[in-house]
Each structure stands twice: as C-alpha cells, then as structure tokens.
Amino acid sequence: MSRKVFVSAQEVAAKAGVSRSAVSRTFTPGASVSKETRLRVLQAAEELGYHVNHLARGLTRRESGIVCLIVSDLATPYRSSLLRTLTDRLQNSRRVAMVINTDRSDGSVDRALQQAIRYRAEASIILSGMPDRSIIDLCLRNGQRLVLINRDEEQEGILRINLDDAVAAQTAVQAFWRAGCRHLAFANSAAGTPSLLAREAGFVAAAAARGLPVLVERQGATGYECGRAIARRMMTGRQRPDAVFCATDLIACGFMDGVRHEFGLSIPADVCIVGFDDIEQASWGSYDLTTFAQPVDEIALETVSWLGAHDNLASGERSLLTLHAEMIWRKTVRAG
Amino acid sequence: MSRKVFVSAQEVAAKAGVSRSAVSRTFTPGASVSKETRLRVLQAAEELGYHVNHLARGLTRRESGIVCLIVSDLATPYRSSLLRTLTDRLQNSRRVAMVINTDRSDGSVDRALQQAIRYRAEASIILSGMPDRSIIDLCLRNGQRLVLINRDEEQEGILRINLDDAVAAQTAVQAFWRAGCRHLAFANSAAGTPSLLAREAGFVAAAAARGLPVLVERQGATGYECGRAIARRMMTGRQRPDAVFCATDLIACGFMDGVRHEFGLSIPADVCIVGFDDIEQASWGSYDLTTFAQPVDEIALETVSWLGAHDNLASGERSLLTLHAEMIWRKTVRAG
DNA sequence: CGCCGCTATGCAAGCGTGTGCAAATGCTGC
C-alpha cells in the first residue's frame, strides 16, 4: 500500500509543469528561481509528499551532511548528556548525527567506523575516552574533519577541546585547605584517560605547592564501583585522608556511598569530597556533591561552530580550545 | 593534503586491470566473480584505501542501511542505556544508527525527522515517550518500517514492544501486602505516557482486588524532581502511605531522598518503595531500590531481528510483543 | 531600434554504484 516508494523530482517537475532543474533549484538555497515557479514547485512537492533524496544530493555535492559521533560508555551520565546536547546542536545546524558505539572491543568498532566512512561522513566527533590511534588515522585519511574531546592528539585539521583540569585541581586543593583538611587523596580509575591523568597531576602539583602529599589510588574502570573499591582501600589504610578529590562524579558517588554505608563516616564532617563532571546525580539529595561542571553546552557549541567554518586551509587555525570547568559548591566540603 | 577526496571503483578497476563491474560485484555478497579477480580487486582496493560509497549504493539499491532512532530525554539513564544497546545491536547487523533528538518542542523535531526521511532511512525506532501522531504518519507514509517501544499505536507494518506493566504492578501490590503495608500509593508524573498509565492502572486494579484503595499522585515531568515533589505532598497529607510504587526509578530516587532528608523517615521501616526500570542508580548504596528491570537486551534483540525479517507482506505478522519485566529484589521493601 | 546586461529556465553531463543482458570463456560428454 504505502510501498509506493518515493517521489522523485521528475514527478514534481511534471506536476508543476517545469523542468527538473527548476525543482532542484527550488530546494537549493541561493539558486536562481523566480518567485512564481518556486511557489508552484513547492505546492506540487507538498501535494506529492516529496523529499529531496540526500543520498543522491550527497553524491553530486560531495558532502553528506552526516556527522559521526564515536562514543564509548554511552549510557554514562556525562557522556549521554554530552551526546544529547551534540545531537541537538547538530540537527539545528542542518546536519545529522550518526552514532558509533565503541563499547565492544572486537572488530565491530572498525566495522562501524568503516560504515561511517562509507556514508562519507563529513566529520567525526570522538567522545570516546581512549580512541585507538588507528581510528583517528582512518578518519583523517578519508578526508573527515575531526573533533577530539578531552583527548591528546596533535595533528593538522583536527580540533581538540580540553578543560582546564589543572586549574580545577588547584581550586579543589584550595577549597580543601580552607576547610582545614591536610590529608589529601585522589581517587582515580585505572583507565589512564588524558583528562583523568591531567586532573590527578594537577591535584598532586597544587598540593605539593602547599607542602601536602597526596595519597593517590587508581583502580578499575571509571565508574561507581571503582569509587566504592577505592573507599574500602583508603578507609582501611593506615592514614585516613580527610579530603578526597574524585576524578569523576561517578567515582565520587561510589566513594561517598562506601564511606557512609561501609564505614559509618559522615560527609563533610569526617571527610570532604569533590567530584568532576556535575552529572545530574551530583545534585541529588543523597549526594549534594561539590564538583566541577563540564561546560557541555559550550563544548557542543564550539564543535558545531568549528564544523561550520569550512576554511580548513590555514594549518595555523586555532585547533586547541581550553574551556573552563566551574566549581559548583554544594555540601560535601566544609565552608572555609 | 589528505584533501585528495575519495577513491572510486573506477580507479580500483584500473589498478586491478578489470572492469568496474567486477569491482562492484566483489563488494556485493552473492555476486558472480571468480576467486582470482576477486582477490586482485580486494588487493587493489586495500592499497588505494577504497570504501564503497554507500550514498551511491543506497541510491541504486534503494535501501540505505540507515536506521533512525527517535528519542527524547536522551540523557536519562533508562533511555541512554536502551540507546546504547540498540546502537550496538544495529551496528552488529551491518546497519547504522542515526539519532534524532526530539527534546525541543519547536519545529526542529519535524525538521530532523524530515532529515531522516531525506536519507531514506529504512526504519525508525521510536523511544520517545510521546511521539506526535504526525511523526508516525510521516514515517509510514515514506515507506519506513516502524518500531514503537512502550507506545500505543495500532497500525499495519509497525512493531510494538510493550512490557507486562499490569503484571508487574500486581507483583508490586503482592510484595507490599506481604510486607504488611495497607496504605498504598502510586507516584506518577503528569506526562501521561501509555506505559506509565498502564502501570498506574494495573497497580490500582491489583490493589482493589485486595480491597485496598490507592492514593495516586501525578505531578510534573518524569524525573527526580517529580519524585521529591510528590514526597512532599504525600508525606504532609492526612493519611501517610506506607508503601509507594513509583512509575519510574528516577521518581523513586527523588521520592526516597525527599522522604529521608525532608521527613527523616526510614526505608523500608516507615515506608516501602518499589520503582521501575532498574537504572544503574537503583543499585547504588544510597538507594538499593527494589524495582522492575526493563529487558533492554531483549528489546534491542527483538527490534533488530524484526528489522531483519523483510517479509512485511502479510499484515497478519506478529506486530505486538509483550516482554516481561522481572522484579529485582533489593532493600526497599520489608521481607514478607 | 539595437545593444547590453540581468534574471529565469532548460539541457545535458556528471556523481559512484548496482545489475540485466549478452557475449565470452571454459568445461563436459558425445
């Protein structure tokens, strides 16, 4: 019944009594059509239910309008909120998002990426914490523009968006100091992601500047369970910290739950905590976590605006963007 | 530099010393090519970095391999986990996911959907709670197959996947009853989504079967805040419930935080709680929520398997699938 | 009136593939 397939520009042209070119031009912004024919075409198109075939258009124009989002741990609060904002912004700029899930470690990632290349995606945005070098190469070699979020890769034609992790870490140290904490610790995962490492290094350095050592713990995959595991280790250790900076809000949530429910300690009286990301759960009553907000909106904005700038000629184009992560004060750090 | 654009089958053919058709057939499963030429083509393709252009292929084959995921509240735990599983499953079946974000209420949704139609997406999967009727129509009218998840639309050529919400609700009532609770309540949002309504109705009916009335509260948008608001209302009301079934885990989390932190009550001693979805946070130490698990894997599996069955001829095809939501026992309901 | 310049339109050549059809090739059995 509705298997009547699709309407082509040809049919619209026939119905409107014009040439196929006229139809094409009607749907091409900036083309030369008279007001009158444009109207007739639009009406005919409306009646027939015509939609420009972007496969064909992409073929001739050599630009597909497809942007590919390469993401791992998609179901994680921070990632999913970034994904939401990006898809929203992209579709508001007349592009469309194709998402590639890199959770599996078998060959399916490569296969998926090749899929994206086959669709001639114009750009890839990599949200994945640790994209293979090979993925990046593949994208570039196939003429895609590339945006890396929180990732360390220096190369031509790619935009990197990072956060001022070191500054944030310093702010955290300062907050802890004012709260009277002198036994600092850092809770990290074993993932080794650049941004996580940067926070850790920044924290250690800022603490050292005040003459404070830092107990660093790295364990497991970035997430809630990792926080709980670290809580167990730290709180049974010889020297209990009284302030811990968690590399991630998820880690912080796990850490807080561990500290409270397994050790009966209270926050911030016994131990102060600061997280990073400002995921939704950080604001929930059970946590009320002081943390640093990922400037998700800004990231998305800068990304699509960079995609919009087609002049990828000058290799001197500003390719590294460092955004600010603002501290959100809640209740897990004692007032100074 | 890498702006050398793309390699076409023509070039591969030249390099391999065969006709372009041979190249095409090499990359078309089931086509007739001799082992020998296939090998030569593959090698040439490898060296040149050739990737079949799916825009062109989609054009002639009249199937794009694109599946469109229409989703609202993408950053929500349940939605994002469903999205993750779906993208994974899709790309494992040689398809690719295009996501359309319907959070904004302005025209951008329609625009985005039209975008998907323009790419000749083969199917749309609607995760959005309340898709406009017009969206559904548009998809169908353009020859897409349609999968509706937790949604009530009876029509030809579409697959509906629902949960046995009523059974779950009945199970919840039973659990509450065994725990000795006699003052039941249902915490719902004002969204009016079919599945939410089904849970509510099922709960009320099952309670009535035992002669128990149910205090029903509907408020705001589905989410954490909604749960907190309802907690405030219910706990200041004349008759405090001692058992509440929350339409969603997010609502349950908000409700629990409200009950605990604003009213100092304890769970499950003072009030038993059951949620729905089994989001990750439900298993966190601060909640340890007894809830019903969305069979996310099963949903994704059924979806792509249905997409794989190309015989959409018989209108009598099984188009409604009711999956089971299993109860996950944790700590928010007293043992029977 | 003739020419210029501008805008609107149509023609036709692509864009990179898939695929039906016919020709070519190779193999088998007589």
Add this chain to the structure above:
DNA sequence: GCAGCATTTGCACACGCTTGCATAGCGGCG
C-alpha cells in the same frame, strides 16, 4: 571436433540529484 551448459565478464543504462553552460526573455539606455 562440436553442441550444450555453467560461469565469468563487460557494456550500458538506471538511480535521483546538482550545476555549468547556453539560451530565452525583458527592461533600460543611448
């Protein structure tokens, strides 16, 4: 050696669209 058949290959057209080029129309100006 030849008919008969299966397999492989190439040709050429189709898919639906964009766009350069040429042409037609038209108003203005000298």
